[in-house]
Amino acid sequence: xxxxxxxxxxxxxxxxxxxxxxxxxxxxxxxxxxxxxxxxxxxxxxxxxxxxxxxxxxxxxxxxxxxxxxxxxxxxxxxxxxxxxxxxxxxxxxxxxxxxxxxxxxxxxxxxxxxxxxxxxxxxxxxxxxxxxxxxxxxxxxxxxxxxxxxxxxxxxxxxxxxxxxxxxxxxxxxxxxxxxxxxxxxxxxxxxxxxxxxxxxxxxxxxxxxxxxxxxxxxxxxxxxxxxxxxxxxxxxxxxxxxxxxxxxxxxxxxxxxxxxxxxxxxxxxxxxxxxxxxxxxxxxxxxxxxxxxxxxxxxxxxxxxxxxxxxxxxxxxxxxxxxxxxxxxxxxxxxxxxxxxxxxxxxxxxxxxxxxxxxxxxxxxxxxxxxxxxxxxxxxxxxxxxxxxxxxxxxxxxxxxxxxxxxxxxxxxxxxxxxxxxxxxxxxxxxxxxxxxxxxxxxxxxxxx
Amino acid sequence: xxxxxxxxxxxxxxxxxxxxxxxxxxxxxxxxxxxxxxxxxxxxxxxxxxxxxxxxxxxxxxxxxxxxxxxxxxxxxxxxxxxxxxxxxxxxxxxxxxxxxxxxxxxxxxxxxxxxxxxxxxxxxxxxxxxxxxxxxxxxxxxxxxxxxxxxxxxxxxxxxxxxxxxxxxxxxxxxxxxxxxxxxxxxxxxxxxxxxxxxxxxxxxxxxxxxxxxxxxxxxxxxxxxxxxxxxxxxxxxxxxxxxxxxxxxxxxxxxxxxxxxxxxxxxxxxxxxxxxxxxxxxxxxxxxxxxxxxxxxxxxxxxxxxxxxxxxxxxxxxxxxxxxxxxxxxxxxxxxxxxxxxxxxxxxxxxxxxxxxxxxxxxxxxxxxxxxxxxxxxxxxxxxxxxxxxxxxxxxxxxxxxxxxxxxxxxxxxxxxxxxxxxxxxxx
Numbered sequence: 039x040x041x042x043x044x045x046x047x048x049x050x051x052x053x054x055x056x057x058x059x060x061x062x063x064x065x066x067x068x069x070x071x072x073x074x075x076x077x078x079x080x081x082x083x084x085x086x087x088x089x090x091x092x093x094x095x096x097x098x099x100x101x102x103x104x105x106x107x108x109x110x111x112x113x114x115x116x117x118x119x120x121x122x123x124x125x126x127x128x129x130x131x132x133x134x135x136x137x138x139x140x141x142x143x144x145x146x147x148x149x150x151x152x153x154x155x156x157x158x159x160x161x162x163x164x165x166x167x168x169x170x171x172x173x174x175x176x177x178x179x180x181x182x183x184x185x186x187x188x189x190x191x192x193x194x195x196x197x198x199x200x201x202x203x204x205x206x207x208x209x210x211x212x213x214x215x216x217x218x219x220x221x222x223x224x225x226x227x228x229x230x231x232x233x234x235x236x237x238x239x240x241x242x243x244x245x246x247x248x249x250x251x252x253x254x255x256x257x258x259x260x261x262x263x264x265x266x267x268x269x270x271x272x273x274x275x276x277x278x279x280x281x282x283x284x285x286x287x288x289x290x291x292x293x294x295x296x297x298x299x300x301x302x303x304x305x306x307x308x309x310x311x312x313x314x315x316x317x318x319x320x321x322x323x324x325x326x327x328x329x330x331x332x333x334x335x336x337x338x339x340x341x342x343x344x345x346x347x348x349x350x351x352x353x354x355x356x357x358x359x360x361x362x363x364x365x366x367x368x369x370x371x372x373x374x375x376x377x378x379x380x381x382x383x384x385x386x387x388x389x390x391x392x393x394x395x396x397x398x399x400x401x402x403x404x405x406x407x408x409x410x411x412x413x414x415x416x417x418x419x420x421x422x423x424x425x426x427x428x429x430x431x432x433x434x435x436x437x438x439x440x441x442x443x444x445x446x447x448x449x450x451x452x453x454x455x456x457x458x459x460x461x462x463x464x465x466x467x468x469x470x471x472x473x474x475x476x477x478x479x480x481x482x483x484x485x486x487x488x489x
Numbered sequence: 490x491x492x493x494x495x496x497x498x499x500x501x502x503x504x505x506x507x508x509x510x511x512x513x514x515x516x517x518x519x520x521x522x523x524x525x526x527x528x529x530x531x532x533x534x535x536x537x538x539x540x541x542x543x544x545x546x547x548x549x550x551x552x553x554x555x556x557x558x559x560x561x562x563x564x565x566x567x568x569x570x571x572x573x574x575x576x577x578x579x580x581x582x583x584x585x586x587x588x589x590x591x592x593x594x595x596x597x598x599x600x601x602x603x604x605x606x607x608x609x610x611x612x613x614x615x616x617x618x619x620x621x622x623x624x625x626x627x628x629x630x631x632x633x634x635x636x637x638x639x640x641x642x643x644x645x646x647x648x649x650x651x652x653x654x655x656x657x658x659x660x661x662x663x664x665x666x667x668x669x670x671x672x673x674x675x676x677x678x679x680x681x682x683x684x685x686x687x688x689x690x691x692x693x694x695x696x697x698x699x700x701x702x703x704x705x706x707x708x709x710x711x712x713x714x715x716x717x718x719x720x721x722x723x724x725x726x727x728x729x730x731x732x733x734x735x736x737x738x739x740x741x742x743x744x745x746x747x748x749x750x751x752x753x754x755x756x757x758x759x760x761x762x763x764x765x766x767x768x769x770x771x772x773x774x775x776x777x778x779x780x781x782x783x784x785x786x787x788x789x790x791x792x793x794x795x796x797x798x799x800x801x802x803x804x805x806x807x808x809x810x811x812x813x814x815x816x817x818x819x820x821x822x823x824x825x826x827x828x829x830x831x832x833x834x835x836x837x838x839x840x841x842x843x844x845x846x847x848x849x850x851x852x853x854x855x856x857x858x859x860x861x862x863x864x865x866x867x868x869x870x871x872x873x874x875x876x877x878x879x880x881x882x883x884x885x886x887x888x889x890x891x892x893x894x895x896x897x898x899x900x901x902x903x904x905x906x907x908x909x910x911x912x913x914x915x916x917x918x919x
Contacts, residue, residue, distance in 0.1 A: 040559045043601050045572055046594040049523035049696075074521050075858035077851075116785065119775035123844045126851025145851050172788060179744070179791050179813060186638035186742050186919075245858075288741075289918055292631040325563065325570045334563065337624030340632050360632045362624075388571065395573030399524075399592055406522035408858050 048395060051402045053428035056415060061257055063264050064237035068418075068425065069252065070244040070411050078149040078245040079408045081416035082160070084138040085240070086233035088211040089350065090271050093203060095225055097213020100133040101177060102229040106140070107131055108169035111158035115169055118155060127152035129159070135207055136305075136350045137420045138233070143409065146246045150255045157259030160234065170223040178218050184210075185484040188295045188461040189360070191286055196299045196459040198486035200354055202278035206271075207353065214485055235265035240419025245408040274351055277301055280457040281480040283471065287464040294366040294462030295358075298373055300455045302355040305348040305421045311434035312446045313346050315393035319385055319443070320344050320376065320451070321357055323396055327376045328357060336372065338365040350421065355450065363463055367470030370458060377453035385447065390440035397435050401428055499853065499880050501863050504699060510715040511687025514706055515867050515877045517694040519860055525695035527589045527599040528864035532690075532872055533683035534583040535663070536656035536802060537721070544626070544663010545671060547580040549679055551622040553587065554578070557602075558609035562618065565602055569595060580661055583801040584872050590861055593696040597705050603691075604709035607684060611677045619676060623668055630662045638742045642912050649734055649908050650750055650805055655725045657802060686710060687718045690871045694864040728752055728803055730906035739915040744791060747818045749808040749825065750908040754898075756799040757873060762886035763898035764797040764806055769845035770837045770895070771795040771828060772808065776844065778828050779810065789816040789824065801873065806902055818911050833903055836896025849887050853880075 057069045088099045107129055108115040122129050127144035129152070140160060144152040184190045194210045201208030213221075241260075243252065303309055314322075321328035321344025332342035339359040347353035357377065361369040404410045405428065418427045458476070460467065461484075468479065481489045503517045535546045556562030569576060574591025589599040634640035644660050651658040659667075691710070693702050729752055754760040772779045772795025783790035793810045808829075810821050837845070856862040870879025 042560070042564075042568060043597040045598055048573065048592050048594060051523070072521070072858075074519065075854050077854045077858055116776055116781060120840075120844065123774055123776055123848050124840070126847040126854075128851075143855065145854055172785070175788065175813075176784075176791065182814070183638070183743050183791070188636060291636060293628065293636045295636075323570055324575065325566050330563070333625055334621070337621045338628070340625055340629040360628070360636070362628060362631070392571045392573075395592075396570060396575075399573035402522055402524060402592070403590065406524060406860065409855075 048398060051398050051432050053401070053405055054411060056425045058425060059253065061236070062261055065239055065241055065260060065263070066419065067241045067243065067256060068415050069247070070242070070415060071246075071249070072244060072408050072411060073246045075408065076146045076246050077143060077408055078146050078243065078247045079143045079412035080141065080153065080156070081242045081412040082140040083240045083416045083420040084234055085136070085238050085420060086268060087133040087135055087137045088209070089135050089206040090233065091206060091209070093209065094217060095221055096209040096217040097177070097211070098221055098225055098229050099138055099233075100211050100213070101173065101221060102226045103131040103133045103138045104173055105165055105170065105226050106163040106230070107159045108173060109164035109166060110155075111162040113155070113158070114164070118159070122152060122155060125152050129156060133211055135211065139416070141412070146248070149247060150251070153255060153259045157263070160260065161263045163230065165223060165227055165230070167223060170226070174218065174221065177212065178215065181212055181215055181218065188288060188291065191484040192295045192297045192459055192461045194484070195284060195286055195482050195486040196297045196356070196457065197354070199280050199284055199457050199459065200277070200299045200301070202275060205274045207274070207349065207351065231265070232268045235267055236260070236263050238267040240416070242412045242415040242419060244411040244415070282458065283476045283479040284457065284459045284482055285464050285468065285479040286459070286461040286482050286484055288461050289463055289465070291461070291463045292363060293360045294363050294460050294467055295360050296366065296369055296373065297459045298357040298377070298456040299459065300355045300452065300457065302346045302353045302450070303348065304352045305350060307348070309446060310348050311397070311431055312438045312442050313450060314397055315390070315435065315438060316385070316443050316446050316450070317344055317346055318393040318396045319389045320380060323392070325392070327379060328359070328373065331372050331376055332359050332361070332369055336365070336368070338362060338369045338372070342373070363466055366460065366462060366467040367474055370471065371474055374453045374456070377451050377456065380447040380451050385440050385443045387440050390443060393443070394435055394438070398432060401432055499857070499884050501857070501867060501880055503867055503877055505877055508686065508706070508711050510711070510713050511685070511718065512710050513690035513871055515690065515692045515871065516699050516702055517692065517863060517867060518697065518699060519694060519863075520696050522860070523593050523696050524590060524860060525593045525596045525599070525693065525697050526861050526864045527596070527603060528692040528694065528861065528868055529587045529603050530690050530868040530872055531585045531684060532688050533585055534581050535659065535661040536582045537683065538656065538659070540653065541667060542671060542675060543659035543667040544661070545667070545675065545679060546585060547661050547663065548622065548626050548668060548671060549676060550578045550580045550585050551626055552614060552618065552676060553606055553610065555618040555622065556613050557606040558612050559605050560602055561613065565606070568598060569602065572598065574599065582657055582661060586865065586868065588861060588864070596693070596697050596702065600705050600709045604713070607686070607689070607710070608713055610684070611680050614673060614676050616673050619671065619673055623671065626662070626668060627665060630665070634662065639740060639746055639912055641738050641740050642746070642748055642910055645736065645738060646748065646750055646908065646910060649736055649910065650730070650752065651728050655728055656722070657800065682719050685716045685719065686713055687716060690868050692864040692867050694860055725802065730908065733906050734908045736908070737911045737913060740912050741918045742912060742914050743919060744811050744814065745818050745914065746809060746811040746912045747821050747825070748908070748910040748912070750910070751806045751903050751905055753797060753804040753806045753902045755803050756801055757886070760898035760902065761797065761799055761804060763890050763895045764804070764902060765799070765849070766842065766845040766887065766890055767832065767837070767895050767899040768795040768797045768806065769848060770841045771832060773845065773848065778832065779808070779825065782828055783810060783821065783824050787824065789813055789820055822909070829903055833896070833900040836892045836899075839892060842890070842892050842895060846887050846890070850884065853884065
């Protein structure tokens with residue numbers, strides 16, 4: 039009772055069985071049964087997203103996704119929303135860096151009715167001028183509101199500095215005000231026509247669906263959807279030179295939003311499982327080095343963390359914290375010292391064991407809900423990975439050693455390579471940053487334009 | 490349209506019993522994943538605080554992770570994370586919950602850690618630990634409210650709605666001055682009063698053997714002494730606004746926002762579910778009345794929302810709308826008032842009621858898919874009704890609502906005096 043109880047062996051992680059078939063129009067479908075609750079989740083992944091936007095038309099992929107459910111087939115925008123709600127169905131459309139997505143979640147009794155509406159949205163969107171004027175105006179306003187949100191500002195600015203504006207990951211998914219001014223409904227029609235095609239897509243259906251009729255209902259809802267895949271986009275440019283320090287001034291801000299960014303790697307990299315483990319140790323868990331130092335030891339923040347964005351093209355590594363304005367310089371110092379610390383105090387065997395268990399259980403937990411299953415297999419489809427990817431990931435976690443993690447740290451974690459971006463009260467924080475020996479900051483506006 | 494799954498299918502299977510010391514235990518098995526969740530609720534929230542120590546229940550929640558006699562700091566997090574488990578706690582006006590999720594082989598560890606801090610926390614708490622978590626919580630306040638758009642309104646609404654002696658007058662996060670005034674003696678006294686087995690309920694959910702779980706719970710919690718449930722302050726008088734209240738704030742925002750608020754019946758009281766449905770008809774999703782009128786047709790608002798903020802002592806009905814550039818809150822207010830008047834006079838249509846009810850039911854199903862949500866629901870009903878078996882009763886409230894009952898509850902509640910709070914862009918910092 040007084041000492042920690044013995045802990046038995048970790049249970050093995052057994053991903054659910056996935057079945058696969060192809061519809062007559064070439065759409066790949068993967069199904070996973072789960073019967074804990076009477077719901078069905080479907081995720082249709084399109085292998086084009088904001089990464090396919092040109093610099094001039096940044097924001098197009100996400101606006102295209104948003105326009106599709108503004109009326110489709112026989113229903114106008116409000117009728118369509120009304121009928122989905124009456125079915126208790128959620129329809130979600132959006133874009134990320136590498137893909138676009140249409141998701142439906144509904145009770146099993148109404149799922150097929152919701153699927154029919156989703157089929158209209160995919161195949162027969164109305165794309166009317168009046169809806170476009172409203173959606174575009176809403177987006178312009180939302181973009182203007184981004185400057186209210188310091189966490190959003192730090193993301194936009196740090197991506198722009200790390201990747202450069204010529205790289206699609208260097209521009210926000212939602213676009214800039216100036217690119218929204220150029221976008222027209224014809225651009226949306228063309229993007230839909232080119233990219234939202236069945237043989238450039240992947241559908242996951244998870245949950246308590248009716249197995250006997252699923253295939254026929256999918257053919258009925260989506261069979262009229264045809265077309266050929268788009269051409270491959272050109273390779274993006276190499277990493278540009280980046281400043282060491284950038285400040286976005288937010289006078290009198292009570293906190294500074296601190297982000298350290300550096301090059302990471304891509305989704306298909308064999309280093310991904312090891313880097314996920316390394317990140318758990320550095321900033322990807324409560325007891326990680328970053329959180330323990332900044333939150334628990336120093337009380338600078340409510341939480342510090344780090345992450346790798348594993349994308350089709352190499353993505354970013356980022357460390358982040360929102361800190362007391364007066365703690366800004368010491369927080370930056372400690373964040374840099376924890377990156378250096380992975381070399382000075384290499385990963386221990388205890389940390390390695392923790393990272394392995396943490397990642398294994400994240401796989402199990404991720405696959406323990408219907409929505410989580412749809413998201414996990416949707417990701418697999420988006421990146422063209424084999425269906426047994428969860429099992430391969432688990433095997434890779436199990437064979438990655440502490441030495442492997444140390445080697446990854448020396449290849450990927452370099453405090454000198456990081457670009458430090460801070461949204462905060464410039465007058466209050468700049469002297470302390472100078473005292474750390476950092477160079478004079480580049481000053482940007484909330485869109486990342488240099489002032 | 491096809492009918493949704495009928496409500497009687499909605500059930501969470503469980504077994505329940507109490508230990509001799511009063512700890513309520515609820516066991517719910519689900520073998521679909523090799524995971525187990527432990528969810529422990531203490532029936533104490535910011536409503537149990539006193540003026541001068543606001544924010545204390547939440548600050549205390551942070552201190553629960555600062556070590557116990559046999560698991561000194563930082564063992565609580567370190568031990569469970571070393572095996573792939575994770576945990577957190579949350580505090581509301583009405584209750585504090587702590588939960589752990591992890592592989593099934595961690596069940597005994599979770600129970601041991603929870604039991605040890607319930608038995609020994611005051612023995613090890615120090616002023617240094619209090620000071621450190623004070624800073625963390627002050628950062629949380631800045632991150633969640635002070636440096637977040639429209640966050641000042643969130644802090645100001647409860648203060649404007651409730652009189653100074655009502656425990657919903659202050660926000661759960663508390664004030665900086667009160668947080669800084671907290672002492673180790675306050676921590677010990679609060680623990681002594683509220684952290685008792687008889688004031689807690691423990692849910693174990695997931696992949697475990699119930700007989701084995703019972704034995705473990707007996708071993709770790711059964712020996713702890715029986716103490717009476719805490720004495721509560723008398724139930725405060727039902728709050729009401731004597732007159733309409735108008736408040737204008739500034740914040741670091743681009744666009745002005747209007748917030749309206751009325752006092753409404755408490756969670757589970759007659760009218761509570763009706764008002765939840767009315768909120769959906771007014772502001773839930775794209776086909777709601779406010780969205781249709783203000784965002785879709787007239788295009789004067791960037792966003793609208795409405796919700797019944799249900800709580801144990803009394804609730805608040807909220808409406809919010811953010812003006813589009815070149816529109817002002819006078820125009821927004823008039824358009825919102827017109828929709829309020831129409832719903833109060835006519836009630837929802839049958840189609841609107843069906844839509845609101847089905848959306849609510851579907852959201853319930855989605856929650857049932859998630860192990861930790863199920864565990865939390867069992868504790869929610871235990872805390873509220875004294876019985877974990879609340880799903881059927883809860884869902885029936887929505888099934889029984891009619892167009893007339895929604896209209897009447899809405900008309901009655903919104904005929905009362907209201908708060909109108911404007912957040913305007915700060916001319917200096919926005």
